[in-house]
Amino acid sequence: MSAEHMRRHRSLSGLIRHKAAVVSHMRSQGTVLLPADGPHASRLQQEVQRHNPGRILSFGLMEGADARVIHVTGVENGQRVKARILGETTDYVVPMLEVHAPAMSAGVLLAAKVLGYSLKDCSELYSSARNYQTSGKLYRIRKHSMTFHLYDQTHRGYFEGFLSTCQLAAQLPPDMTRRKIAVLTELYNLDDNVGHRYDLNRAARLLKKAGLDRIYTTHRFAEHAGILPDGVTWVAIEKLDQLTATLRHTLQDGDFLLLHGVWKANLSTITEQLLQWSEGYECLY
Structure with a gap:
């Protein structure tokens, strides 16, 4: 969450409100995945809760995240990541060099597990992932x-x-x-x-x-x-x-x-x- 398109949002608070509003029409039994890291994470979660009472899960580097990166080491053209996703530990390669890539990968695998896919299978496939x-x-x-x-x-x-x-x-x-x-x-x-x-x-x-x-x-x-x-x-x-x-x-x-x-x-x-x-x-x- 960062300040962008501020001509439209007017302020950082406005940006957070507008981002959170996308969950307004979700069913109450739905699940929202949010980043646990960053200075605005708690404000975003509070705003999402105001719009929708459904389940909220978090991902990132922070202690207590539902999908948390535990360890990162560099490998050729990427990073090897150890993460714990809803209580299940997995080890996999993220084929990207960006500092934020491991945390984002934890969010992707969290989504896969919530949707019922095998965490082991998805982790093995992650080495073939490509950036937008x-x-x-x-x-x-x-x-x-x-x-x-x-x-x-x-x-x-x-x-x-x-x-x-x-x-x-x-x-x-x-x-x-x-x-x-x-x-x-x-x-x-x-x-x-x-x-x-x-x-x-x-x-x-x-x-x-x-x-x-x-x-x-x-x-x-x-x-x-x-x-x-x-x-x-x-x-x-x-x-x-x-x-x-x-x-x-x-x-x-x-x-x-x-x-x-x-x-x-x-x-x-x-x-x-x-x-x-x-x-x-x-x-x-």
């Missing part, structure tokens, strides 16, 4: 003797997504990264969230921890240029064709390229052009 395009896609790309990774987070471009991209960059395993290069637009939709105060200090801290070697910016990033860490190589390029050409010239074997931008900036065309330019690629998720 709006949740981030990871590619391994080949060109001549060069292989690099591309992480595409360009179809939504909301503030929490930027923070997540920085966290992902910070925890990348060394064998995946010779250099970390990012392409950024403004951190959130400026027109859709006029007047809302985001925690740009936190954004600056996470961007610094990401350990980026080079940052390219475009569109309206200048509005957030104050978050750039000292000493990082920063290049502003307005035209996407020029930016793509620069990346083709700059990328080296072992690089990890991260793209994060609002959908209006159309950064997805950079991904499309790099995939077309390649001599082969694999969508890892």
Whole structure:
């Protein structure tokens, strides 16, 4: 739960009310699954209870969650997760690198168990799960003797997504990264969230921890240029064709390229052009 589309919701309280209202027409014997983590989890649960008296189950990292992640370790292109789902313990692979992916997987398996599916079978299948395009896609790309990774987070471009991209960059395993290069637009939709105060200090801290070697910016990033860490190589390029050409010239074997931008900036065309330019690629998720 994070502040987004604030022009419509007016406030965070309004956003929580509107989100919770989707359960208004559920039958009383229905089940609602809610995240247990985050500063707004309890407020969301209270609002849901006001709209519907049915059963509420929670998932996440917090003690007491009905589906709780117990342990996480890194594996190639993913994370191995141990979780306890409604009293049953399971161990499985989440084929995604995002920090929030284990908690989200616990919610998916909780839903499966509530619907009567075998937790064991669903856990074994999870290694083949794939992200929605709006949740981030990871590619391994080949060109001549060069292989690099591309992480595409360009179809939504909301503030929490930027923070997540920085966290992902910070925890990348060394064998995946010779250099970390990012392409950024403004951190959130400026027109859709006029007047809302985001925690740009936190954004600056996470961007610094990401350990980026080079940052390219475009569109309206200048509005957030104050978050750039000292000493990082920063290049502003307005035209996407020029930016793509620069990346083709700059990328080296072992690089990890991260793209994060609002959908209006159309950064997805950079991904499309790099995939077309390649001599082969694999969508890892």
